[in-house]
Amino acid sequence: MKKAVVLLSGGLDSSVAIHLAKSEGFEIYALSFDYGQKHNKELECAKATVIKVGAKEHNTVTLQLNLWGGSSLTDSKRDVEDGDVSRTDIPDTYVPARNMVFLSVAASYAEAIGAQDIFIGVSEVDYSGYVDCREEFIRSMENTINMGTVMAVEEGKKIKIHTPFINKTKAEEIKIGEELSVDWSLTWSCYRGTEKPCGTCDSCLLRAKAFKEAGVIDTSLGKGH
């Protein structure tokens, strides 16, 4: 069985991604991050999803990106602002270089276990203007990984970053998730990390819009809302 490192935040995208990787026959090595995010309750969802999917291993790395903040998600002095789906600028929830950090650590994990496949659930369509969700960035990162690991440079075993949703809308992702029997109640999107999803942050708005477009019932709402 081929091994895959799957980045799993516990949110919607990564939860569908881990189901997809599993359905493609990979042995799953899930990787989560406690990076100082206010909504670290997403990590409880990650743990539950890992059990549901049947991963071989799950590591949660603690990494204090909140030491310097730079985002309303990690800076205790800044509030997460209400979302606005029509905005075109970068929202203050952008976390500097987050996906670069996550993919680098994933590459370290992959090399240590001899995995040549990494999954990340990013989308270039519903990406809130986050530049580190773009295909162009992901391919550059893949190239860098293949220049910076002994496995790739010396042994010719290159690493591939799988981005199954790069050209998909969140609604399309949800439809794929439905086919893969994702349990939506085990996913967490709200940036505020309050007891129940706030319903007004960018992530809550995008999630609600996507479920509506997909014509799928968000089963997390019964519990969460």
Next chain:
Amino acid sequence: MKKAVVLLSGGLDSSVAIHLAKSEGFEIYALSFDYGQKHNKELECAKATVIKVGAKEHNTVTLQLNLWGGSSLTDSKRDVEDGDVSRTDIPDTYVPARNMVFLSVAASYAEAIGAQDIFIGVSEVDYSGYVDCREEFIRSMENTINMGTVMAVEEGKKIKIHTPFINKTKAEEIKIGEELSVDWSLTWSCYRGTEKPCGTCDSCLLRAKAFKEAGVIDTSLGKGH
């Protein structure tokens, strides 16, 4: 004053690098990692060097690369082997994707504080076969950073990775360090992290050889050995 993020392990290379960055007029934001290395006493040296240099800020990020090991530096079940300066293969002290992880986190820090300069003390000459010390890798990483940060993509503020020692031998670095009044007793190289440097690991051998070549006395020996 221009801000620079300087990667500082507490070893020889990075300690000279931070002195150099300071001498070039940068305001210093030092960044260290407690990544599960056996020789984390290098971090005590990092703290002392930061005070000596007069950095604006120093962050030490905890990041458990030892969760998956893959290196004798981070795997408690593996011993650090004795060094051999004539070897040409990759020693077991190689830590998967370490510099990629460090530079990614440095990019996050740099973007958060608005710094466009990152210093790393790697050398392509005395690099123990570590592929992530090569110029080719560093330039690819720089390119990736400039595709994956809002600062670079949206605001046109590109980040430069400074590698002042990329073509220097360790002996040449030591000569530069002498001119910059580096206190060698505040640097730690031994991979084993024992009370005194072991004198036989790869890092101890390279250090001793370099000081000899440079004709400089390693002032750490009086205290450490």
